[in-house]
Amino acid sequence: MMARRASWLAGLVAAQLWLIVAVRGRFVVEKSSVRVLAPEHIRGHHDAAIGNFGVPDYGGTLTGVVIYPDKKATGCAEFDTKFKSKSRRPVILLLDRGECYFALKAWNAQRAGAAAVLIADSVDEQLLTMDSPEASPGTEYIDKINIPSALVNRAFGESLKKMTRTVAGDGDGDGEEVVVKLDWRESMPHPDERVEYELWTNSNDECGARCDEQMEFVRGFRGHAQLLERGGYARFTPHYITWYCPEAFRLTQQCKSQCINHGRCVRSPGCENAPAAARACVASVADRRRRWWVSGRYCAPDPEQDFGAGYDGKDVVVENLRQLCVHRVANESGRPWTWWDYVMDYKIRCSMKEKKYSKTCAEDVVTALGLDLKKVLECMGDPEADAENAVLSKEQEDQIGSGSRGDVTILPTLVINNVQYRGKLERTAVLKAVCAGFKEGTEPRVCLSPDIETNQCLHRNGGCWRDEATNVTACRDTYRGRVCECPVVNGVRYEGDGYTDCQAVGPGRCALNNGGCWSETRGHQTFSACSETALSGCRCPPGFHGDGHKCEDLNECSEKLACTCPDCHCKNTWGNYECTCKGNQLYIRGEDVCIANSMSKLGWFITLVAVACVAGVGIAGYVFYKYRLRSYMDSEIMSIMSQYMPLDNQNNENQPLRQHDSEALRH
Ligand SMILES: *[C@@H]1O[C@H](CO)[C@@H](O)[C@H](O)[C@H]1NC(C)=O
Ligand SMILES: *[C@@H]1O[C@H](CO)[C@@H](O)[C@H](O)[C@H]1NC(C)=O
Numbered sequence: 001m002m003a004r005r006a007s008w009l010a011g012l013v014a015a016q017l018w019l020i021v022a023v024r025g026r027f028v029v030e031k032s033s034v035r036v037l038a039p040e041h042i043r044g045h046h047d048a049a050i051g052n053f054g055v056p057d058y059g060g061t062l063t064g065v066v067i068y069p070d071k072k073a074t075g076c077a078e079f080d081t082k083f084k085s086k087s088r089r090p091v092i093l094l095l096d097r098g099e100c101y102f103a104l105k106a107w108n109a110q111r112a113g114a115a116a117v118l119i120a121d122s123v124d125e126q127l128l129t130m131d132s133p134e135a136s137p138g139t140e141y142i143d144k145i146n147i148p149s150a151l152v153n154r155a156f157g158e159s160l161k162k163m164t165r166t167v168a169g170d171g172d173g174d175g176e177e178v179v180v181k182l183d184w185r186e187s188m189p190h191p192d193e194r195v196e197y198e199l200w201t202n203s204n205d206e207c208g209a210r211c212d213e214q215m216e217f218v219r220g221f222r223g224h225a226q227l228l229e230r231g232g233y234a235r236f237t238p239h240y241i242t243w244y245c246p247e248a249f250r251l252t253q254q255c256k257s258q259c260i261n262h263g264r265c266v267r268s269p270g271c272e273n274a275p276a277a278a279r280a281c282v283a284s285v286a287d288r289r290r291r292w293w294v295s296g297r298y299c300a301p302d303p304e305q306d307f308g309a310g311y312d313g314k315d316v317v318v319e320n321l322r323q324l325c326v327h328r329v330a331n332e333s334g335r336p337w338t339w340w341d342y343v344m345d346y347k348i349r350c351s352m353k354e355k356k357y358s359k360t361c362a363e364d365v366v367t368a369l370g371l372d373l374k375k376v377l378e379c380m381g382d383p384e385a386d387a388e389n390a391v392l393s394k395e396q397e398d399q400i401g402s403g404s405r406g407d408v409t410i411l412p413t414l415v416i417n418n419v420q421y422r423g424k425l426e427r428t429a430v431l432k433a434v435c436a437g438f439k440e441g442t443e444p445r446v447c448l449s450p451d452i453e454t455n456q457c458l459h460r461n462g463g464c465w466r467d468e469a470t471n472v473t474a475c476r477d478t479y480r481g482r483v484c485e486c487p488v489v490n491g492v493r494y495e496g497d498g499y500t501d502c503q504a505v506g507p508g509r510c511a512l513n514n515g516g517c518w519s520e521t522r523g524h525q526t527f528s529a530c531s532e533t534a535l536s537g538c539r540c541p542p543g544f545h546g547d548g549h550k551c552e553d554l555n556e557c558s559e560k561l562a563c564t565c566p567d568c569h570c571k572n573t574w575g576n577y578e579c580t581c582k583g584n585q586l587y588i589r590g591e592d593v594c595i596a597n598s599m600s601k602l603g604w605f606i607t608l609v610a611v612a613c614v615a616g617v618g619i620a621g622y623v624f625y626k627y628r629l630r631s632y633m634d635s636e637i638m639s640i641m642s643q644y645m646p647l648d649n650q651n652n653e654n655q656p657l658r659q660h661d662s663e664a665l666r667h
Pocket of ligand 1: 328
């Protein structure tokens with residue numbers, strides 16, 4: 001079924017070890033969906049099997065144009081052109097199966113500019129998982145494949161090919177393109193708000209590229225794993241594959257050096273009643289009539305494939321067991337994520353290369369991490385005992401697939417929400433898949449960080465808004481694909497639809513590219529349409545008109561907006577105007593009127609004061625004069641009257657006066 005698995009099994013048989021599940025091999029093909037969007041008449045939905053290399057876009061989709069190359073359609077040789085679609089959509093290259101590794105086709109497609117590769121099966125059969133070849137010289141490209149790949153069945157492949165040919169062959173070059181949407185959103189179940197995932201691994205650190213890949217993954221993913229688990233978002237469980245020695249070989253030196261717990265293979269009459277490990281045995285052994293029951297025997301292949309030298313498989317099994325127990329003890333003490341630290345530290349401090357792959361070294365690491373060594377030892381039990389080991393038996397049992405998960409037959413295998421992960425074991429690719437395991441909207445921050453970029457923003461800014469002047473962009477890559485959201489830059493918040501428009505709002509907004517508003521300097525004068533007092537928007541300053549993004553000088557004179565007094569002279573300037581009044585008058589800007597200049601005003605004032613004074617003096621003088629005249633006349637009349645009549649009553653001054661007075665009037 002899979003190229004790599006076959007060769008891997010061959011290697012094991014040579015080492016005389018068997019995997020619990022190797023023979024039966026319930027292998028689940030993980031699928032994505034391919035939806036044909038155009039042309040109209042072949043619209044429809046098809047399954048595709050996700051390849052075990054490259055980066056499937058778990059949780060996301062990719063819409064692109066299918067191109068089937070005229071030449072080298074197997075994709076086994078490097079293409080000499082870059083494929084482009086007329087509509088500038090991403091290219092999904094369709095290639096034929098056969099002649100070389102699947103991974104090589106994907107690599108050549110990637111180098112030719114494809115965003116994804118579909119491989120059309122050459123025979124009518126069930127979909128199968130395309131695996132990557134065993135690491136060997138010349139296959140270094142596998143790690144560089146970062147596009148998704150999928151296998152489609154022969155019939156669907158043929159119809160796609162036919163359609164792309166018709167499209168290309170219609171001469172005018174304007175034919176409708178074959179547009180398909182690859183969809184991985186349902187490839188990862190996301191039942192709840194917590195993701196359960198497990199990594200099937202091995203503590204062997206000397207198996208070449210495979211082991212290096214696993215270690216590199218642990219190194220890179222550790223931070224994410226710990227964040228996810230500390231936050232309660234995910235539960236991680238490490239698992240270790242172990243093998244067993246079939247009965248026929250159990251006394252050989254090879255089996256002895258590769259196994260622990262003195263195990264025996266027992267022929268069991270009633271396997272159904274046997275414990276868990278036995279059920280695994282029954283399920284796996286081809287010859288069911290013989291009904292083997294594996295008891296207490298746990299093996300691993302010799303790290304150097306040399307039974308005489310270096311470390312033995314036995315050492316690896318013991319370390320596997322220790323790492324399992326480290327996780328258990330760490331989990332019990334509420335710090336399950338310490339496993340990642342242990343594995344990293346053990347690799348650094350106790351490598352096989354430096355001949356430090358030992359019990360003492362391991363125990364130093366356990367202690368250094370603050371884990372209870374006694375509990376770890378207790379959990380491990382006695383590897384020399386002729387008895388079943390509970391921890392390892394459980395691992396063998398767990399190797400057998402259940403539910404949606406197939407058997408674990410490949411190292412390393414990552415299982416997320418009980419589905420086997422397909423794609424390369426690489427930090428961002430795996431994080432994307434883990435994140436796709438959350439119910440949408442419940443994913444933790446680490447999933448939305450720029451760290452797991454889909455890099456869609458690199459291509460035409462993902463179709464989002466961007467300010468050319470400042471490179472402020474609304475495009476943000478997330479594992480679900482890019483989102484167009486107005487950003488916050490240096491504490492300044494942008495608001496808008498994120499696609500065509502984002503505007504800086506709030507304090508500080510004018511500091512960055514003048515808040516996206518118009519501004520211009522001429523000579524020593526600067527005008528700006530951004531105002532900190534307004535929390536958003538752009539408004540042309542007085543003297544200008546426009547939408548705030550472009551402002552033009554307002555000609556107050558020709559628009560008759562100012563300087564409208566009769567005989568005034570108006571002159572427009574940039575952002576302003578000048579108005580001169582006739583004669584010696586002064587222009588009052590606020591009222592748009594002319595008045596006499598300021599010197600004459602003072603004159604008027606002085607004159608008024610003088611006039612007022614003169615008037616006041618006059619009135620006072622008049623009143624005084626009138627008063628004096630009257631008293632003078634009174635005394636004059638009195639003296640005249642006294643000449644004409646004797647004053648009988650000199651004491652009575654009032655009476656004669658009255659007579660005198662009347663006399664005088666008669667005159
Ligand atoms: C870790 O601990 C939790 C409870 O604290 C338990 O449910 C889970 O099964 C444990 N995992 C392992 C691998 O022991
Ligand atoms: C914006 O980005 C482009 C290319 O990425 C660069 O050439 C340009 O200098 C940047 N402009 C600013 C203002 O940072």
